[in-house]
Amino acid sequence: MSGAEIFLEFLLFPGLLFTAAAGLLTSWVDRKVTAMVQMRVGPPLLQPFYDIRKYFIKETCVPQGGAIELFLLAPLIGFAGVTLASLILWRALLDTEATFIGDLIVLIYLLLMPAVGVILGAFASRNPLASIGGSREVKLMIAYELPLVLVVLVPVIQAGSIRLGDLLAAPAPAGTLSGALALLAGIACLQAKLTLVPFDMPEAETELAGGVLIEYSGAPLGLFKLTRAMMLFTLPVFLVALFFGGLVTAHGWMSGLIGLLAWLLLVALTIVLRNTTPRLRTDQAVRFFWGPVSVLALLAVVLAWAGW
Amino acid sequence: MSYAINTLTRSLNVFHLAGSACNNCDIEILDALTPRYDLERFGITLVGSIRHADVLLLSGIFNRKARVRLLELLRQAPKPYLVVAIGGCPATGLLFRESYNFDRPPGDYVPIDAFIPGCPPKPEAIISGMVRVIEGLRSGALAPRCMEAGRPAPASALPETAA
Numbered sequence: 001m002s003g004a005e006i007f008l009e010f011l012l013f014p015g016l017l018f019t020a021a022a023g024l025l026t027s028w029v030d031r032k033v034t035a036m037v038q039m040r041v042g043p044p045l046l047q048p049f050y051d052i053r054k055y056f057i058k059e060t061c062v063p064q065g066g067a068i069e070l071f072l073l074a075p076l077i078g079f080a081g082v083t084l085a086s087l088i089l090w091r092a093l094l095d096t097e098a099t100f101i102g103d104l105i106v107l108i109y110l111l112l113m114p115a116v117g118v119i120l121g122a123f124a125s126r127n128p129l130a131s132i133g134g135s136r137e138v139k140l141m142i143a144y145e146l147p148l149v150l151v152v153l154v155p156v157i158q159a160g161s162i163r164l165g166d167l168l169a170a171p172a173p174a175g176t177l178s179g180a181l182a183l184l185a186g187i188a189c190l191q192a193k194l195t196l197v198p199f200d201m202p203e204a205e206t207e208l209a210g211g212v213l214i215e216y217s218g219a220p221l222g223l224f225k226l227t228r229a230m231m232l233f234t235l236p237v238f239l240v241a242l243f244f245g246g247l248v249t250a251h252g253w254m255s256g257l258i259g260l261l262a263w264l265l266l267v268a269l270t271i272v273l274r275n276t277t278p279r280l281r282t283d284q285a286v287r288f289f290w291g292p293v294s295v296l297a298l299l300a301v302v303l304a305w306a307g308w
Numbered sequence: 309m310s311y312a313i314n315t316l317t318r319s320l321n322v323f324h325l326a327g328s329a330c331n332n333c334d335i336e337i338l339d340a341l342t343p344r345y346d347l348e349r350f351g352i353t354l355v356g357s358i359r360h361a362d363v364l365l366l367s368g369i370f371n372r373k374a375r376v377r378l379l380e381l382l383r384q385a386p387k388p389y390l391v392v393a394i395g396g397c398p399a400t401g402l403l404f405r406e407s408y409n410f411d412r413p414p415g416d417y418v419p420i421d422a423f424i425p426g427c428p429p430k431p432e433a434i435i436s437g438m439v440r441v442i443e444g445l446r447s448g449a450l451a452p453r454c455m456e457a458g459r460p461a462p463a464s465a466l467p468e469t470a471a
Contacts, residue, residue, distance in 0.1 A: 031348075040346040047351050050318040054362070057312050059386040061359055209356030217359040217386040 014090030016083050023230035024048040030232060030271050037275045048229060055222025063215045066126040074121030075216075075223035081113020082230045089164070089238060093246045096165035103164045108152060111238065114227050115141050115193070118202070118212050121224070125215035133211025136282050137195070137202035143289035144192040144199075147185050150297035154182035155242045157304040164241065172245040172255070174262070178303035183243045185297040187266065190235050191273055192285065194228070198277040199285055236266040316362060316388060316452075317442045319351040323361035325381060328409065329368025332428040333395040337365065340431040352438060358384050366393045366420070369401050371409040378414060388452040390421045392441060394434065399423050421450060 009015055027048045035042025062068055085107055092099040115137060122134030156162055158179065159170035173179030192199040203211040213224055240247060240263045247259040280288070326334050340347050341354060355361050358381050370378055382391070393414070396402045404410050414420065422444075424437035444450030 035346070035348065038343050040343045041349050042346070043348050043351055047319070050315070050351055054315045054319040057315050058362070058388070061384065061386050205356050210360060213360070214357045215359055221360060 009091075010083075010087060014094065015087040018090075019083060019086040019230050019234060020226060023226070023233040024052065026233040026267060027229040029267065030274075033268070033271045034275055037272070052222050052226050052229075055217075055225065056219050058218040058221075060218035060220060061215075063125050063127060066215070067124040070120055070124035071215075072220060074117045074124060075220040075227065076117070077120065078114035078117030078227045079223050079230075081110045081117070082227050082234055085110035085113075086230065086234045086237075089234065089241060092164040092168060093237075093241060093248050096168045099163055099165045101161075101163045104152065104156065104162050104167070107164065107238070108149065111193070111231075111235065112141070112145070114231055115195075117227070118224070121216065121220075122202075122212035127215045129208045129210075130212055130214050133202045133204070133208050133214070136204075137212060139282050140192055140195070140199060140202065140285060143286040144189045144293075147289055147293040147297040148189040148193070150294065150301055151182045151186040151189060152242065154178050154297075154300050154304045157301065168241060168246045170245075172243060172258075173304075174243040176304075177308045178300045179243055181296055181303065182300035183239070185293050185300065186239050186243070187269060188289070188293050190239060190266070191270060192289065193235055194231055194270065196270060196274040198273070198280045200274075200279055201282050201285065204279065232267070232270075236263050236270070239266055312388065313445050313448075317445050320362045320390075320438070320442070321353055321355045321360050322363045322365050323355055323358045323381075323385075324365045324367070325378060327366065327368035327370040327374040327378070327398070327414070328404070329395070329397065333367035333397070336428045336431055336434060337367070337394065340434045342431075345431045345435060347435060347438065350438065350442070359386060361385060361389065363390045363392055366391065366398045366414060367395050369397045369404045369407075369410055370414045372411050375411055375414070375417070378418060382418060390441065390445075390452050391418060392422045392424065392437070393420050394424045394437075395429060396425055396427045399425065402427060421452065 011017060025048075028043070028045055031047065032042045060072075062071065088099070088103055088107055088110070092103065119134050119137050119141075122130040122137065155167050155170075155173045158173050158176070159167045161167065161170075174183055195202055201211075202208075203213065208214070213221060216224060237247065240259050244259045244262040245255050247263065248256050324334070324337055337354075339345060347353075358364070364381060364385060366378070368374075393399060397404065398414050398420070401407075401410050401413060422437065422441045424434055426433050429437070441450065445452075
């Protein structure tokens, strides 16, 4: 593969441009469905694009006494992480042979980067509210990462490989008992990873006034919002790849259709959950993830070992 | 119409600062965002941090203590931004005018781009006001005053606050 092809792949198709466009579209669906739940009209289709575009013409304010380099670098960390994650994910989805051994592990780390970027940015901004938000985000991350890794283990055990391509080629785990249980736990982790209600305590509009992002303005804020939109698109795709055999598969178009429906269902579930639940406290969230969700995921792992 | 104005008017984030308001305007501002009026149709959302905002919405009178906060917020606002005053109080002080804590209208020391009059203005009036602000910006009749060259920084009004 030539350098130009890699460049195009990174910038255009499964990489930057495609993920950004799909992410913004998904975030419009999120806002529109939210509006419909509240019996409003909601924003026009291109509103997320307008919002992001506007952030890039605004002045970038830098907080006095903050760690400026880190403050400006932090949004790029998450942005690069989610772009690379989407690239690797879609390369595997499009061609199950195109991936390398252990890409699943790389993917888990890359999908962690947006949260790391938010935390670094929050602490670098030297704002007390952002610090509280940042520490909540750290706790939330510690809470959901354990069950998430257990959830990922289930398809790995069933397929007997840590290469995403092999996982996609194997029969979809969602049809098995262990797969279904793991998917349930995975949905809880998805919600927390997106820091959507009920797990939005790092931002907590009403108490922390934007929390982690409070000091950000202009282009860095736009990058954070774009990263979040891209995560809203990529994470459900990740779950679909793990449990439904992907969106574009070797199993034929029928399986791809099921994957698409599953993706829609996951996004819809996320949106409905965020509109119908109140915010949890940090300790409640940690208890929830280390308690019921981890137990569920562990049970799924044991069942997967037993061949269920 | 410049690219910046076009971009700005399609997505206005509003930060609301209540001075010493009687709270009626504050309630009407929230009303404008409720399902019945739904300002999000125009891309207008309420944000919790001035750093995210494009519009600083003022309500109520501003006494000497509130003035310091107002000027501080203006200093922190990322350009280009607009300042919109809602209700009659920021313009004239209305019934608080003779009050012991009345300072002076914020228009004296802050560049206010638009007033939406009323006591309180109805949500319809707020929407109409915002739409006219957007139309004014797009037609060039109104320019964000913070973008004007040679305008003294708002912080120059700070000294006489200790009283």
